[in-house]
Amino acid sequence: MNRLKPDTLRKTPPTTEQVEKIKRNPLYLVLDTITDTYNTGSLFRLADALGVTKMFLCGNMEYPPASRIHKAAVGTENWVPWEKAETTLEVIKRLQAQGVQVIAVEQDKRSVQLKDFKPTFPTALVVGNETTGVSRQVLDKVDVIVEFPMYGINNSFNVWGSAAIVGYRLTEYLEG
Numbered sequence: 001m002n003r004l005k006p007d008t009l010r011k012t013p014p015t016t017e018q019v020e021k022i023k024r025n026p027l028y029l030v031l032d033t034i035t036d037t038y039n040t041g042s043l044f045r046l047a048d049a050l051g052v053t054k055m056f057l058c059g060n061m062e063y064p065p066a067s068r069i070h071k072a073a074v075g076t077e078n079w080v081p082w083e084k085a086e087t088t089l090e091v092i093k094r095l096q097a098q099g100v101q102v103i104a105v106e107q108d109k110r111s112v113q114l115k116d117f118k119p120t121f122p123t124a125l126v127v128g129n130e131t132t133g134v135s136r137q138v139l140d141k142v143d144v145i146v147e148f149p150m151y152g153i154n155n156s157f158n159v160w161g162s163a164a165i166v167g168y169r170l171t172e173y174l175e176g
Contacts, residue, residue, distance in 0.1 A: 013078050022079065025051040025174055026122035027167070028095060030102075032088040032138055033059035033129045034159060041072020042160035043127070048076040050167045053122070055080055058088040088126065088138050095124045096143070102126060104142045105162045106134045107155065111145040119170055127163045 029047050034040050040062065047055045057063050063084050064070065064077040085091045092102050101119060104126040126142060128134030133156075139145055148165055150157065157165075 011075070013075075019079055019081070023051050024053045025171065027052045027170060027174075028100060028122065028124035029055040029163065029167070030088060030091055030095075030124050030126040031055070031057050031061065032126055032134050034061050034127070036130055037062050037066055037068035038072045039130060039159050040066075041069040041074075041077070043163060044069070044073035044077045044080055044082075046160060046164050046167060047080045047082075050171060052080065055082040056085050056088075056091045057082060058085045058091055088135065089141060092124075092126070092138065092141050098122075100124050101144070102142045103144045103146055103166075104128070104134045104139055105147065105166050106139060106145050107147050108139055108145045110139070111147040114146045114148040114166060114169055117144065117146050117169075119173055121174065123170060125163060125166055125170065127159050130159055 027050055029043065029050075029052050031040065031043060034043065034057075040057070044055065062069060064073075064082075069077060095102055100122045102124045103117075103119070106128060126134055126138060128138070146166060148162075
């Protein structure tokens with residue numbers, strides 16, 4: 001499929017046929033109560049770039065159509081299949097029942113370093129709230145918790161940046 005420029009994406013909604021032609025990877029992106037609409041929009045752009053099968057927007061957060069999400073997403077919210085869910089736990093349960101490995105990105109005593117993690121597919125990537133991270137209840141239900149090293153004085157990274165690091169690492173396994 002031909003790549004579209006951001007201005008075109010913002011102004012031109014896709015046809016069903018165009019959306020169906022997009023190559024989808026066996027990846028899901030699960031947002032656990034993301035509160036900043038800029039982050040939500042950026043995660044839509046990432047989901048498009050990664051070719052995710054579906055993105056789940058869970059909990060108390062804004063959903064498309066929202067002008068700030070649209071602005072940050074540059075229209076990709078119209079191209080990425082997505083679903084609103086009441087809770088992240090219900091999505092995890094449903095995905096696991098379908099044989100999807102569910103991983104969370106979080107600093108936790110149970111986490112494994114991303115460099116040591118070998119995914120199975122299909123895989124769902126859960127990212128959490130900008131202030132509180134992935135909820136404890138969600139961490140207790142995922143299959144694996146991964147983290148990557150932080151070398152500076154800050155102990156956290158932006159949610160879309162974290163998702164990008166882990167998401168692209170996962171695609172390396174898809175490419176063989």
